[in-house]
Amino acid sequence: MIEELLPATAAGAELFGDPVRARLFPEEEAQIAHAVDKRRREFSGGRWCAHRALERLGVPPEPIERGERGAPRWPAGVVGTITHCAGYRGAAVARSDELTSVGIDAEPHSALPAGVLDVVSLEAERAHLRELAAREPATHWDRLLFSAKESIYKAWFPITGEWLGFEDAELTFSPGEFTAELAKPARSPGRELHSFTGRWLARDGLVLTAVAVA
Missing domain, CATH: 3.90.470.20 (4'-phosphopantetheinyl transferase domain)
Structure with a gap:
């Protein structure tokens, strides 16, 4: 997968x-x-x-x-x-x-425990997830958001050596893909990255996400 x-x-x-x-x-x-x-x-x-x-x-x-x-x-x-x-x-x-770096994350395809979404998401993201859930209720978008942010951090840390909080990346989803706008850029020699893109799938009881930085 x-x-x-x-x-x-x-x-x-x-x-x-x-x-x-x-x-x-x-x-x-x-x-x-x-x-x-x-x-x-x-x-x-x-x-x-x-x-x-x-x-x-x-x-x-x-x-x-x-x-x-x-x-x-x-x-x-x-x-x-x-x-x-x-x-x-x-x-x-x-x-x-x-x-430059790669990050992956796997999670069970189930809802996050009560209260966790508020901790790991921004208000704009929660509104986005409500819209997605209205169109595709079979997908646990809260768990997908959590997984994507884990993948983003795993791709971010080798570049910067710094912590990236859940609030430091704002995500939007489309079919099979997601984009993260970074509140603080990932700086590496010769360039500055203000966003990451990734891919996702939900299958066989799992959510998988991946970010590859070229």
């Missing part, structure tokens, strides 16, 4: 269901030595996907340890992202001379 949302320059891998804990590099294993079983499954399944995605990109697998703010530390010359939720693990990678 995730590769449907990625550009041709990226490689992805995913696992469905609740897979058994995959084999890790010793350095990775050390990072979850004291974790509960649920966290170990999430971490190892995500790393399994990351290793497979790197292979598809032609990069030999190596330990993917946690870096700043828990973000994966990728091999030199590679950008990437990992996501997991109940019943799903996924990863996407690309060479840094082809994509």
Whole structure:
């Protein structure tokens, strides 16, 4: 599913269901030595996907340890992202001379818990979601908004090294796509990005979103 949302320059891998804990590099294993079983499954399944995605990109697998703010530390010359939720693990990678960054997120296709939407959205976004829900009530737009903002942050952080709050990106959706207007630009050498675009799908009980910055 995730590769449907990625550009041709990226490689992805995913696992469905609740897979058994995959084999890790010793350095990775050390990072979850004291974790509960649920966290170990999430971490190892995500790393399994990351290793497979790197292979598809032609990069030999190596330990993917946690870096700043828990973000994966990728091999030199590679950008990437990992996501997991109940019943799903996924990863996407690309060479840094082809994509600046990439972010993906997976969520269960269900309504957000009561009160969460008000925390993660702007008033204009809530009005937009009400319009969308009137046209397509089968889609849980609140969960889609949350997922898209997670993907945006995952694409934003490797560029800036800074925090991006839920209120710092205003989203609008169209069929299979979304746009985020950024309250503060993502600055990288030689350019300044004021918006991100992404893609989304809702299928088989999941919501998936992806942002690729060229």
